[in-house]
Amino acid sequence: MYKQITTALLGICTYGAVMAQSTTPNTIIDGWDVLMKKCEQKNPNFRADLYEQNKQIEQKADAYMQTNTANKTTAVKEVPIVFHIVLNQSQINQLGGTSGIAERIQSQIDVLNKDFNAANTDSFLIPTAFKPLYGNMGIKFSLAHKAPDGSYSPGYEIITTTKSGFDIQSGTAGTGYYCSDAKFTSSGGADAWDTKKYINVWILSITPMGVGGVGTPPPYPAYGGTSMFPWNEQGIAISYMAFGKRTNGSQFFPLQAAIAGRTLVHEMGHFFNLFHPFGMSTMDNKTCTDDDGVTDTPLESAPTQSICPSFPLLDTCSKTFPGVMYMNHMDYSADTCRTMFSKGQAARVNVELASGGYRDQLGSDPGLIYWWSSSIENVAANNEVSVYPNPATNACTINCNDVVAKRIDIINNLGQVVHTIIPAANETILHADLGNLAKGVYIIKCTFAETTTTTKLMHY
Numbered sequence: 001m002y003k004q005i006t007t008a009l010l011g012i013c014t015y016g017a018v019m020a021q022s023t024t025p026n027t028i029i030d031g032w033d034v035l036m037k038k039c040e041q042k043n044p045n046f047r048a049d050l051y052e053q054n055k056q057i058e059q060k061a062d063a064y065m066q067t068n069t070a071n072k073t074t075a076v077k078e079v080p081i082v083f084h085i086v087l088n089q090s091q092i093n094q095l096g097g098t099s100g101i102a103e104r105i106q107s108q109i110d111v112l113n114k115d116f117n118a119a120n121t122d123s124f125l126i127p128t129a130f131k132p133l134y135g136n137m138g139i140k141f142s143l144a145h146k147a148p149d150g151s152y153s154p155g156y157e158i159i160t161t162t163k164s165g166f167d168i169q170s171g172t173a174g175t176g177y178y179c180s181d182a183k184f185t186s187s188g189g190a191d192a193w194d195t196k197k198y199i200n201v202w203i204l205s206i207t208p209m210g211v212g213g214v215g216t217p218p219p220y221p222a223y224g225g226t227s228m229f230p231w232n233e234q235g236i237a238i239s240y241m242a243f244g245k246r247t248n249g250s251q252f253f254p255l256q257a258a259i260a261g262r263t264l265v266h267e268m269g270h271f272f273n274l275f276h277p278f279g280m281s282t283m284d285n286k287t288c289t290d291d292d293g294v295t296d297t298p299l300e301s302a303p304t305q306s307i308c309p310s311f312p313l314l315d316t317c318s319k320t321f322p323g324v325m326y327m328n329h330m331d332y333s334a335d336t337c338r339t340m341f342s343k344g345q346a347a348r349v350n351v352e353l354a355s356g357g358y359r360d361q362l363g364s365d366p367g368l369i370y371w372w373s374s375s376i377e378n379v380a381a382n383n384e385v386s387v388y389p390n391p392a393t394n395a396c397t398i399n400c401n402d403v404v405a406k407r408i409d410i411i412n413n414l415g416q417v418v419h420t421i422i423p424a425a426n427e428t429i430l431h432a433d434l435g436n437l438a439k440g441v442y443i444i445k446c447t448f449a450e451t452t453t454t455t456k457l458m459h460y
């Protein structure tokens with residue numbers, strides 16, 4: 001569930017042979033085993049329950065694929081994401097201060113949106129044999145501009161801590177696992193925003209050094225449910241060293257295998273209940289019995305660690321062409337080598353986002369993304385004018401209830417009139433084209449002969 005990124009092979013290039021001798025890919029430890037051991041302690045039937053759980057999700061995912069055969073054909077779901085930056089001043093400075101952090105966040109959002117929408121520009125690297133399996137999750141990640149208290153937020157907060165780092169498995173707050181100390185204000189971190197409605201990402205220094213990140217899976221009973229993964233800890237912790245996309249290898253050390261912002265892509269996969277293609281629990285799937293519960297990802301005997309192999313890569317579980325899907329985001333290849341989710345994975349994620357899934361409330365409130373001021377917040381619907389649909393995507397109808405207005409103004413949250421409609425004689429039901437307006441919240445102000453009414457319109 002968390003991912004240890006090796007500097008080993010990259011060390012050969014960067015630091016020379018001494019580094020290469022001291023670490024090899026075979027010595028890398030992955031936190032998945034730590035997680036599974038913890039789950040097994042909580043639940044003696046863990047393995048059996050997990051297989052049963054996976055079987056059920058796989059059935060749902062297969063059913064989803066039956067109705068979405070071309071690729072992703074349903075509407076893109078837009079979900080709010082908030083970054084809690086919990087770093088000490090020295091670490092903040094290493095990221096370039098507040099402006100550097102803002103840039104890094106934007107690059108991270110861009111990477112997520114490309115990789116989750118089959119829009120990554122390096123998709124040409126996907127081998128022809130796997131290209132038909134290139135999956136489109138259909139998820140748009142947008143910075144959350146409405147904080148839980150209703151105030152405006154840039155979509156991130158910077159908490160300057162005195163701590164040098166947060167341990168992956170020895171916290172004092174919450175479960176004590178997965179950097180839980182960073183997830184609570186009381187222990188020097190930042191409290192989560194409603195984890196059913198926002199995707200919370202904590203950016204921090206993770207100890208031990210070398211861990212790229214850790215994403216909580218949904219609290220399925222098989223994992224120990226909310227005792228292992230309580231709702232107020234749901235989200236993803238990412239090392240500040242593996243955060244965002246960097247174009248210059250020396251821009252930040254030392255997790256250079258994680259230079260393209262894809263640590264969060266991988267951990268986001270876990271957050272939506274994706275497994276590693278080499279199986280559920282082990283780093284060494286010798287018997288090829290471990291599977292990820294996804295129909296179209298080939299079995300894999302062991303992770304591909306922080307390197308970029310040549311295609312095809314055959315192993316004991318996938319002995320024939322095209323071999324293993326080492327370029328999958330849920331494998332451990334270097335960032336620059338991971339270029340695809342599969343269609344089966346996309347289906348599985350969309351099962352979680354659909355009604356009844358563990359992530360089904362994400363995106364249910366577009367107001368969390370498109371903030372409006374409290375003055376607009378307090379505008380109530382009135383009986384004289386109705387606006388529908390509301391929220392509206394491209395256009396809406398304004399019904400003035402048989403009274404002809406002198407004019408109708410659409411006003412943005414800065415108070416600026418962005419569109420005016422002058423009704424014709426006897427025209428009481430009007431059409432407003434919203435196509436050219438920025439997404440957000442607007443006021444529909446109707447001026448009648450003797451009165452004025454205002455109604456709030458959400459456009460997204």
Ligand SMILES: [Zn+2]
Pocket residue numbers: 001002003266270276
């Ligand atoms: Zn992982």
